[in-house]
Amino acid sequence: MTPRLLLLLGLLLLGSGCATLSPETRRAAADAVGASHAEASSCTDPADAACAPVASPLLALGGQAMAASTADAPRHHVTLLDRGQDALIARLHLIRAARERIELQSFIYDTDDSGLLVLEELLAAARRGVRVRVLLDQLYGLPNPGLQASLAGAHPNFELRLYNPTFNEARTESLQYAAGILCCFSDFNRRMHTKLLLVDGQVGLTGGRNIQDRYFDWAEGYNYRDRDILVAGPAAVAMADNFEAFWSFERSREAYALRDVAERLAAEGRARPHHLLDPGRGKSPRVLAMQALAADGAAVWERLAPLTLAVGEVDFHADLPDKHVGEQKAHEDASIAMRDLVDSTRSELVLQTPYLVLSREARQLFRRMHRREQAPVVWVSTNSLAATDAFPVYAMSHKYKRLYLRELGFRIREYKPYPSDAPIDVAATGALGERAASLPIFGSGSAGSASGPVPLKRAGVRVGLHAKSMVIDDRIGVVGSHNFDPRSDNLNTESMVVVHDREFATALRASIELDMQPRNAWAIARREKPPVFSGLSYTLGRLSEKLPIFDIWPFPFASSFELREGCNPVPPEDPTFYECHEDVGAFPEVDLPLKTVYTRILTAFGAGLVPIL
Structure with a gap:
């Protein structure tokens, strides 16, 4: 930052500090x-319908x-x-x-x-x-x-x-x-x-x-x-x-x-x-x-x-504003309730978050769960780079894909920017009219920005995931504002509704699973192992991932996979996975020159921003 800009900001701070209301x-x-x-x-007027509430x-x-x-x-x-x-x-x-x-x-x-x-x-x-x-x-x-x-x-x-x-x-x-x-x-x-x-x-x-x-x-x-x-x-x-x-x-x-x-x-x-x-x-x-x-x-x-x-028990968990008093963590009611619910999972957890950047406490929790004798299956629905509205946050998530897949056992599905059957009313958007071709974010004409959606290779009615929900063992459903990330844990106040009802949990799971279908999301899995030096590449990538600022290894652990026509989805550990899935690259649909280098730069310099993303 230049001395002139520092001086300007200093004067602004002085002016703002003195600008109290008399x-x-x-x-x-x-x-x-x-x-x-x-x-x-x-x-x-009681005779005026506008003066009375509607039935x-x-x-x-x-x-x-x-x-x-x-x-x-x-x-x-x-x-x-x-x-x-x-x-x-x-x-x-x-x-x-x-x-x-x-x-x-x-x-x-x-x-x-x-x-x-x-x-x-x-x-x-x-x-x-x-x-x-x-x-x-x-x-x-x-x-x-x-x-x-x-x-x-x-x-x-x-x-x-x-x-x-x-x-x-x-x-x-x-x-x-x-x-x-x-x-x-x-x-x-x-x-x-x-x-x-x-x-x-x-x-x-x-x-x-x-x-x-x-x-x-x-x-x-x-x-x-x-x-x-x-x-x-x-x-x-x-x-x-x-x-x-x-x-x-x-x-x-x-x-x-x-x-x-x-x-x-x-x-x-x-x-x-x-x-x-x-x-x-x-x-x-x-x-x-x-x-x-x-x-x-x-x-x-x-x-x-x-x-x-019609259901029975419903809990509302919400942070109090006292979370914002002093420097110590306090009154993180929503985060504590969320972690307790995750920890209660016995067989299967389905989680949906737009920003897959886990806090240290969350990583420790999922690592303990993955080490259980009967480890629960954890499904994660999140954004792809092509769908997200937060480019740096995705870069941070990309940095830890190896950890999520290998050490935490996540099964990740990344949302496509043009899902085939998202619950979006396309006609209501107005994107199908005469002005569609000139819209700033519609299709490939967007230049993108450092923090917002990136330009894509083709046009369409573009959608980004923003839902925050989870289903625990098909018995509890959770819907709220918590992004399951460090910012939600430590800085923002959040809230969520917990419904203890199997029918509701089933409906919520079906909603999330729709977003994870191959027509709506890419499967994230380890790249197919090269015939030579696969172990060395994995070790160097893991070491690079742990660097506090730079992540310099150019060969990422994971990639995005598209289901081939005529195949049924199978998990990455299935021997036929690579036969039935096509590797479409780390950032499918994205139209950025040197996109891998660009994202890697953001990944490297974004590492220190995990607590505030």
């Missing part, structure tokens, strides 16, 4: 919010499960939401059906079609008397001071708070981001990765999805294959308690108290309407269709009822 500005901002609240309109068989499941539960025998209804369109409909409908309160947490909240649609429904709920509280991580949660100022004064029933604003501002500029890493690395990296929508304290929805088009099959270029779970019943009480802990935590700040938001409010004396919230703005046909469907409780139930199961 008591006068804070009072003026609070007065502006109060004045706007006094003028806010409410929907009180909802889905929300009613919560009350039914609560009534049927006892302390010793809890009852729940759970809905597995694999498809993005189902997940968006469920959110919008539950917001429309709310009668008392709504709590929403998200790591990312964008102002695209889905984000504005959810926001519009939340504000409508507030106007009809529902208490709405929205808690977003500051880095990527509506980082627009003008929009946040407008939301702060939108209605007295609507409250917005931001988690961990390092520089006490709504927007983090690029230089501030760099300065935050340099000056306050520990604090800056402690993010609220939890995702939750809780309605009337009875029905909660959580999982991997943020509020952004690419999580709901609405992005034209790149969409996530993700998974949520809707839970109706007593587990919602634990969700409410966890939300309250975050809402009242010292790192959660009112939007109007952030410096760039407060100065705007104080200067204008009112919370001015923002153009993104204009009810008269033009809406696409898909937005209008989604709004109409969300208002039809019977149609929503008809769509989601086949995905809904």
Whole structure:
């Protein structure tokens, strides 16, 4: 880093440190919010359908499960939401059906079609008397001071708070981001990765999805294959308690108290309407269709009822914000629960994670499991380099493939960027229209970036895995936000739902196994042994892997394999594996010059970043 850039960052740090909000500005901002609240309109006409919640068989499941539960025998209804369109409909409908309160947490909240649609429904709920509280991580949660100022004064029933604003501002500029890493690395990296929508304290929805088009099959270029779970019943009480802990935590700040938001409010004396919230703005046909469907409780139930199961015990495990207090590891409730569940595996574990970078504790756990006299089979569904949205993280995973396959006994399947039958609504993405050929990430025209998706050799509706789930012995199913990586263990706050039910576990396993089918994923296995010097190559590769920074051995242990036509899948230890599988290289579909060298460079220099990836 040049001395000039260091000086610039130093000045920025000094300016940011001194940019605290004066008591006068804070009072003026609070007065502006109060004045706007006094003028806010409410929907009180009982004859107006827009002023009443919609009838909802889905929300009613919560009350039914609560009534049927006892302390010793809890009852729940759970809905597995694999498809993005189902997940968006469920959110919008539950917001429309709310009668008392709504709590929403998200790591990312964008102002695209889905984000504005959810926001519009939340504000409508507030106007009809529902208490709405929205808690977003500051880095990527509506980082627009003008929009946040407008939301702060939108209605007295609507409250917005931001988690961990390092520089006490709504927007983090690029230089501030760099300065935050340099000056306050520990604090800056402690993010609220939890995702939750809780309605009337009875029905909660959580999982991997943020509020952004690419999580709901609405992005034209790149969409996530993700998974949520809707839970109706007593587990919602634990969700409410966890939300309250975050809402009242010292790192959660009112939007109007952030410096760039407060100065705007104080200067204008009112919370001015923002153009993104204009009810008269033009809406696409898909937005209008989604709004109409969300208002039809019977149609929503008809769509989601086949995905809904009646079950008994359901646990909600979530980190507390105290995880972000001090330097010591604390309150890693989700990580501890996850490791305990993995350790309880006796015969088979099916795990799905977008980022296969294991913490030291996780590697030790899987190594102990693999050394058992009756070692359980561990299946892992994860991203290929062609599918991932995080290039450096994949490079780090690539470095340890030998360890995963040989020492931990993983059976790895890497997701293809163009899976044959992913649960993605291709028509909803908009990628099949006239604009498809010019989309920035659609097909081979993308230049890629150092951290995002890489360019590919051919075009298509591109998908990246983002689901975080596991199935233990076909008896327990887990869906949550935890990526099973060091960042989830040590830095982010995470949550997960654990369903103790064989029928649910079977359904979840079928969902993950679909993603591991040869038409949707490549099998990862050891390269076919060369006729000479195979032992020497293996030994040198293993030694190179253990170097703390550089991984210089040019002959990787593993490769990707495509099932040959007319063959059935067999495990790598089967004598016919190499006859039935074609070695398609370490990075199939990727269109990068010297791609092996490029990835190796990132692998080498990424080794020191394992704790924060």
